Amino acid sequence: xTEPTRTRRGVLPRLRQPGSRFGRRLRGGVSLLIALGIVGSxxxxxxxxxSAAPAKGEALDVQIGQGIFDQTCISCHGANxxxxxxxGPSLIGVGQAAAYFQLRTGRMxxxxxxxxxxxxxxxxxxxQIEQIAAYVQAHGHGPQVPNGSLSGGSVSDGGELFRLNCxxxxxxxxxxxxxxxxxxxxxxxxxxxxxxxxxxLSGPENMPVFGDNQITPQxxxxxxxxIQGIRAEADPGGSGLGRLGPVPETxxxxxxxxxxxxxxxxxxxAKT
Amino acid sequence: xxxxxxxxxxxxxxxxxxxxxxxxxxxxxxxxxxKVFPDNWSFMLGEVALYSFIIxxxxxxxxxxxxxxxxxxVKYHGHYTPLDDVTMSRAYSSTLKxxxxxxxxxxxxxxxxxxxxxxxxxxxxxxxxxxxxxAFRKPRETNWLIGSTxxxxxxxxxxxxxxxxxxxMSGTGLRIAxxxxxxxxxxxxxxxxxxxxxxxxxxxIIGRFYIVHVLLIPGIILALISVHLALVVKQKHTQFPxxxxxERNVIGERILPTYAAKAGGxxxxxxxxxxxxxxxxxxxxxxxxxxxxxxxxxxxxxxDFYMLFAEGSMRLFPSYETHFPGYTISSIFWPAVVLPGVLxxxxxIYPFLEARLTRDRASHHLLQRPRDVPVRTALxxxxxxxxxxxxxxxxxxxxxxxxxxxxxxxxxxxRILLILAPPIAYAITYRVCLGLQMHDREVLEHGIETGIIRxxxxxxxIEIHQPxxxxxxxxxxxxxxxxxxxxxxxxxFGDLGRKALGFFTPVEQTPAxxxxxxxxxGEDKAKELTGGRR
Numbered sequence: 001x002t003e004p005t006r007t008r009r010g011v012l013p014r015l016r017q018p019g020s021r022f023g024r025r026l027r028g029g030v031s032l033l034i035a036l037g038i039v040g041s042x043x044x045x046x047x048x049x050x051s052a053a054p055a056k057g058e059a060l061d062v063q064i065g066q067g068i069f070d071q072t073c074i075s076c077h078g079a080n081x082x083x084x085x086x087x088g089p090s091l092i093g094v095g096q097a098a099a100y101f102q103l104r105t106g107r108m109x110x111x112x113x114x115x116x117x118x119x120x121x122x123x124x125x126x127x128q129i130e131q132i133a134a135y136v137q138a139h140g141h142g143p144q145v146p147n148g149s150l151s152g153g154s155v156s157d158g159g160e161l162f163r164l165n166c167x168x169x170x171x172x173x174x175x176x177x178x179x180x181x182x183x184x185x186x187x188x189x190x191x192x193x194x195x196x197x198x199x200x201l202s203g204p205e206n207m208p209v210f211g212d213n214q215i216t217p218q219x220x221x222x223x224x225x226x227i228q229g230i231r232a233e234a235d236p237g238g239s240g241l242g243r244l245g246p247v248p249e250t251x252x253x254x255x256x257x258x259x260x261x262x263x264x265x266x267x268x269x270a271k272t
Numbered sequence: 273x274x275x276x277x278x279x280x281x282x283x284x285x286x287x288x289x290x291x292x293x294x295x296x297x298x299x300x301x302x303x304x305x306x307k308v309f310p311d312n313w314s315f316m317l318g319e320v321a322l323y324s325f326i327i328x329x330x331x332x333x334x335x336x337x338x339x340x341x342x343x344x345x346v347k348y349h350g351h352y353t354p355l356d357d358v359t360m361s362r363a364y365s366s367t368l369k370x371x372x373x374x375x376x377x378x379x380x381x382x383x384x385x386x387x388x389x390x391x392x393x394x395x396x397x398x399x400x401x402x403x404x405x406x407a408f409r410k411p412r413e414t415n416w417l418i419g420s421t422x423x424x425x426x427x428x429x430x431x432x433x434x435x436x437x438x439x440x441m442s443g444t445g446l447r448i449a450x451x452x453x454x455x456x457x458x459x460x461x462x463x464x465x466x467x468x469x470x471x472x473x474x475x476x477i478i479g480r481f482y483i484v485h486v487l488l489i490p491g492i493i494l495a496l497i498s499v500h501l502a503l504v505v506k507q508k509h510t511q512f513p514x515x516x517x518x519e520r521n522v523i524g525e526r527i528l529p530t531y532a533a534k535a536g537g538x539x540x541x542x543x544x545x546x547x548x549x550x551x552x553x554x555x556x557x558x559x560x561x562x563x564x565x566x567x568x569x570x571x572x573x574x575x576d577f578y579m580l581f582a583e584g585s586m587r588l589f590p591s592y593e594t595h596f597p598g599y600t601i602s603s604i605f606w607p608a609v610v611l612p613g614v615l616x617x618x619x620x621i622y623p624f625l626e627a628r629l630t631r632d633r634a635s636h637h638l639l640q641r642p643r644d645v646p647v648r649t650a651l652x653x654x655x656x657x658x659x660x661x662x663x664x665x666x667x668x669x670x671x672x673x674x675x676x677x678x679x680x681x682x683x684x685x686x687r688i689l690l691i692l693a694p695p696i697a698y699a700i701t702y703r704v705c706l707g708l709q710m711h712d713r714e715v716l717e718h719g720i721e722t723g724i725i726r727x728x729x730x731x732x733x734i735e736i737h738q739p740x741x742x743x744x745x746x747x748x749x750x751x752x753x754x755x756x757x758x759x760x761x762x763x764x765f766g767d768l769g770r771k772a773l774g775f776f777t778p779v780e781q782t783p784a785x786x787x788x789x790x791x792x793x794g795e796d797k798a799k800e801l802t803g804g805r806r
Contacts, residue, residue: 154356154357156355159355168568171572173560177572178670181678182676182679184676238551239553239554243557246575247574249389253393253549257390258320258393261542261545269313
């Protein structure tokens, strides 16, 4: 410490001296900082501006969202979304779409553990849902439901895509169907455009994820147009019998058809 | 008209004479028209099937005007926009055209489909009546065989018709049918390829199904129905035991005018029910299902109800493949080919089986009440239970989904019920039959409970019973059970005689003074009712 050369040349020359542990550490640290700075600025330049540097309002949303999360979700999904073993999975990286779908359809908060969560009235307002979703999105990012109209394009193309990708679980007209072990694909009777879009992006419950490289956003919008269109369509043949095909028809022919004719037969029998 | 008839023969009379002088039908016609049909509500069940079939022929003919059997692919540009520009077969696009562009096309198609379901359902109900009353016994075994064949043909015909529109729902069924044929050992592959002209789906199957559906099977059904009815005329209709009814006579109404009027009115009512169903309830909306493509499949794809038992059998059967050296029998062969085969064989041979087991070789023209043959009734209940479990299991995905039960659970419930429920149904039915028999005997011996309680001087309370007929020294009825209903309530006393007409309320005075329409006195009737069988 009391060497004359060192006192003469000051601190910086001392740092250049090879062999000094402190110097090596400091130099490493500085170059790391510089490297990080370069990478960071490159990332900031190329990454979508919204997620990289949250705007003020969005930052507030994340903050409020965290507040709601810490009150209602934390018991199962853990602090900082890291999950609680045996209770709930980590939500880091699931994205806004997953959080939006689960909260908007009332599936979260979960009533009880089971094969599958059921749709129920949601506990939160639209704003609160977006705030919680923003908080989830802020931690690890993930798929996001785009803004604007989510339905459009060719209904018949949407129908073909629906029959190819969705009908094997959700039924040919989206009336739902059973899966193994108490799981099921729900009827799409009440799903909004945004919910369907979020479901395709996030693959909730037992549904596979249909990412944008599998079904393009344009195709997703066509599928939604088909689902909503077919749902609004009147049944030209009379009562649709739930659009469930031959099973309700079986009930009708036996209970109504044979039933009415038996009454008629009794009636004729009583008249003669 | 009336005044003219007095002067000269009416046109009808002239025409009749003209025809009679040339073709001489009056002799055989008189015989036929004088035929008497016994009267019971349950004898009208077969008529429902017959009338449904007539409606099927008429509505089906209309559909053939517009249906195109080609499987050539076209792009659809019709009124149904959700399928605009979609590639589909001409068969499917012509069905869409039939439903949306042809005047009355949709309602006729729906009436046709409902009539098809009703045709098979009515045949099943009719068959139940024949079975439970023993109407299949000698000499009517042939008609049982014809009837069973008709049921089989009706199911086949229905399946073919269901497949014709080439929609995604029926195409899935066709795919299953192809696989079932493939599963038949040795000949399966050849058979499947021969029927489909190559592998599934090919380009021929709709055209082939069409001609079998509109010509071959309806022709056979029509011919068999004719023989079926001719045999009823020749062998005479059976009747329930009752006053004056014996093994040697038939008591009922002549064909003209009563029976014909009744049958005509009943046809109109059956048509009315089908028209209401076709007009108010949508059946098989093929435009919703989409055109068939082998790459697509929908949850909840089911066949029509008459095939659901086979569907259920396939869903319940475990996937047991049978391996022989160098040969494997697919697991689908047992539930889809063997089980239906065994069921239909049992149905066909039942009359002969029963005759052999009971050693009853006599001719029977009087029917039996189901309670009087508990073993047969219980066997029937057992068979029906088996069938219902299979049908319900064929719909188990919809049941699981709608009632939020695990699909695995409903499958296992189906498997367990299929084994356990039929014997339970047998035991319960058998006991119920015996109980009903015993109650009949009890009423014959002790009379009807009047509800009047009398207190004896000793303090004992007794209920007064009204004897049905003469009593012996001990106060017990001497009437023997004769296979006819026994009145169980005081106001059911006249049950065996003619009842007052009316459905909701009587439309006439009850023949209470013991004189019915034929002028028999009440006492005579009582003797007739309970007289032993001749």
